[in-house]
Amino acid sequence: MFLPADGDNELVADSIAQAKHRRPVLLDVPHREPQLGDGDLDLAPHNACPPEVDVERGLVPAEGHVGRYVLDLTVATPHLRGEVVDLGLLPLANLLYEHPPLCCCPGQGGDHQQRGQEDRGCQPPHKPSQKGMAHPVLRLTINCSGAMLTLLAGGLSVRDERPIHYRIFGMAKELEREGKPVIHMEFGDPYVEVDPEIVHSMCMSALSGHTHYSQPAGLDEFRERLAEHVNKRFSTSFSPSNVVVTPGSKIAGYLAIRALARPGEKIALVSPIWGVYYALLREAGVEAVDIRTSFESGWVPDEEAVHEAVERGVKAIIVNNPNNPTSVVLSREVVRAVAEIAGERGVYVIADEVYLDFPRGGFYSFLETGYENVVALYSFSKSYAMTGFRLGYAVADERVISEMTRLLQLYFTNVPEFIQHAGMRALEMPWVVERVTRTMWGRTDFLASELRRLGFEFVYPQGAFYVFAKVPSPWRSGAEFCEALIREKYVSPAPGEGFGGYSGFVRFSATAGIEVLREAVERIRSFLEEHGG
């Protein structure tokens, strides 16, 4: 479905085409190696758009420029095309796209000028060029409103907006392919065998025919057990209608964001935080409002900063407690204070509590505050080491759960029944949680004490299996440190840049077994020595 620009809008299309003469619209992701630091690449928020078309970023003007725009993008990767199409545009029917691409044009180099001229009168479909690599062109026709600008920006920001540690993981994998003995410390996958009984129950479920479409929110029986599980733990009174089962808690987080905020609205997050949240917010076209904390304050949020965020009209605050990357556990008082401040304006708290089983001392959940506007996120990935099962759930009021379920059905249909049966079996085996947490405490203590011996500074991990340490000199940033460590010693931690721009820090995951961690520490020691540390 393609609508040619008409009337006044032709002018706008024209100005875009002219802008193209000066700056070609070429999304260049695949033509360059992923760079450390790319995670910081950010698009200007749509409402801060410059008045003229910023072709490179694909932004079109904001206020007062409602109308139809035509924008041709040279899409050098199907990945981008997929992202644009999958961006969650379905509910916003005023973005029309032609898919598959309209025409193929030559790639980079001197062709741009010529391509820009062609574009002015470009009528689809064009024949693929004979010259060089063909890059498909995706023509977007945009009926432009504020919301649309956000979407467009979101679409183009997929240049490479994965959290930086995903790309570090890519580099590490590349070195592994070259046969290098890489030690992964950048991911949060506890390397503990999934209990065979859980695997067995999944197989039995599949073999007995639980292999069809199912209820989008999750099996009634499973939701009932999950509600009971939560109620028993936190003395709450949730019913199955307060629970939605999701393909991992990451998706629960995304669905919560989508349920609570529209494109162009704001959500705050207490950082540092698992960096995926920034990407999820961008995907949803939602502006991130950072509530920053500091090493000096023990990574505990300042009440005043939470107040300020709430006053900025945010729709929700994302709090990850226990925290990834700092492993800090917030006290009951702090949790209550955040809930209270949110309550002053009825702002939701999205409480990511996937590490709830790891604190060595107590853990106080946002669900225990009695505050009603809480969406709590949980996972089977950490407590049961079931990362590959992709199983999580959210607990919230019925209105939010039903909106999350609507979106889940649209995108994912449902979590497979045999996976849910595995989850049900896991709930009956609390000793598995005990085993996983004890194993992870042992590893975390080992890593933390060894890193301390090497001179690293950090807040001692209290409730997750990460050490978030200051970058030692002479390195100037987490990205620089990580890049050098991977290239020289094949040890791959995650730079602090990926957790909300904390470039002075680096996160080490204690997910591997002790022997692997010992080897990692040895390599880090020799790395520091070779660099005069």
Ligand SMILES: Cc1ncc(COP(=O)(O)O)c(C=O)c1O
């Ligand atoms: C804080 C946090 N939330 C959510 C997730 C996602 O977990 P899941 O595997 O349930 O999607 C992670 C994974 O590392 C995490 O660290």
